[in-house]
Amino acid sequence: MSIWTGILLGALAVYSWKFLGFMVPHTVLDNPRVGRIANLLTVALLSALTGVQMLTSGATISFDARIPALVVAALLLVFRAPFIVMVAAAAAVAAIIRLL
Amino acid sequence: MSISVGLATGLYGISFGALSTAAGLDVWQTQVLSLLMFSGGSQFAFIGILAAGGPAAVGAAVVSAWLLGVRNGFYAVRMNPILDAVGLKRFVGAQLTIDESTAVATSQETKVLQAKGFWLTGAAVFIFWNSMTLLGAILGNALGDPKVWGLDAAAAAAFLGLLWPRLKERQALAVGALAFLVAVITTPSLPAGIPVILAGVVAVIVGGLNLFAKRSSNKRAGE
Numbered sequence: 001m002s003i004w005t006g007i008l009l010g011a012l013a014v015y016s017w018k019f020l021g022f023m024v025p026h027t028v029l030d031n032p033r034v035g036r037i038a039n040l041l042t043v044a045l046l047s048a049l050t051g052v053q054m055l056t057s058g059a060t061i062s063f064d065a066r067i068p069a070l071v072v073a074a075l076l077l078v079f080r081a082p083f084i085v086m087v088a089a090a091a092a093v094a095a096i097i098r099l100l
Numbered sequence: 101m102s103i104s105v106g107l108a109t110g111l112y113g114i115s116f117g118a119l120s121t122a123a124g125l126d127v128w129q130t131q132v133l134s135l136l137m138f139s140g141g142s143q144f145a146f147i148g149i150l151a152a153g154g155p156a157a158v159g160a161a162v163v164s165a166w167l168l169g170v171r172n173g174f175y176a177v178r179m180n181p182i183l184d185a186v187g188l189k190r191f192v193g194a195q196l197t198i199d200e201s202t203a204v205a206t207s208q209e210t211k212v213l214q215a216k217g218f219w220l221t222g223a224a225v226f227i228f229w230n231s232m233t234l235l236g237a238i239l240g241n242a243l244g245d246p247k248v249w250g251l252d253a254a255a256a257a258a259f260l261g262l263l264w265p266r267l268k269e270r271q272a273l274a275v276g277a278l279a280f281l282v283a284v285i286t287t288p289s290l291p292a293g294i295p296v297i298l299a300g301v302v303a304v305i306v307g308g309l310n311l312f313a314k315r316s317s318n319k320r321a322g323e
Contacts, residue, residue: 003150006158007129010146011136013162014169018194021176022185037307038178039266040275041300042206045171046199046263047276048283048299049141053256056287058148069253070260077264083101087108090257094250 106224115251117236123151196222
């Protein structure tokens, strides 16, 4: 498979999930259990993405400058800093630590 | 909120563009990924597998991106009754159904604000993500390692910022903590993309059995 074929096939595959979700009848979410699972699924996936993005490099777990960066980000979230300020601060902390 | 989420995602987009060219894709391939796949996790998985496995790993890259995209389907189930989109609007809405647009929409109180949050955030992220992807891809070589600029930390912080407002109840906190641990701990032993899906299983189990729920929160759990 060429890289271009993979790109187009992969894009279609990702879109298929998105569109499929819109084809499911509304009543699916009337069930409190399904609604609860859908809510918690967002939490689980965002948390997993945070963890993977923060603590892994490829297939290895790594502890590096991203950890203090995320500690600073969390502190800024506690103090209700704007989203962009929090993200920029995390980037700056990681960049400065790596520079030192 | 929509614009700041879009800007933050833009930082992430520069990182994606630069990493994609480093993985061996050209600027056009990188840009088409952002335009058509338009799902950060899937795109990073796609180029990550290619970077590690080369052109022989294209099949694995497609499967990995596909599996990582499953969460968008669940977001779409949530967004469908909020958007009431039919026809072309549904096709466009589906493409904009991603972490950021769903997270902003579902943190609003009323249906009108939820729909507004979805469209504004989806459009803002699409514009910033694609323009910053292009910038990142072009600057890729000049920028050198995106880690030097802390862009990998910025990506993690963006996910944390989207997660944060959803961690108010004990059940959500428990799921967030378990999902975080499951995804990180299983990363060395599972193919890229699978740990995040596995973390989703935590939500299905905890939500299905209604574990860790306070009695007072049961009434609101199905919102």
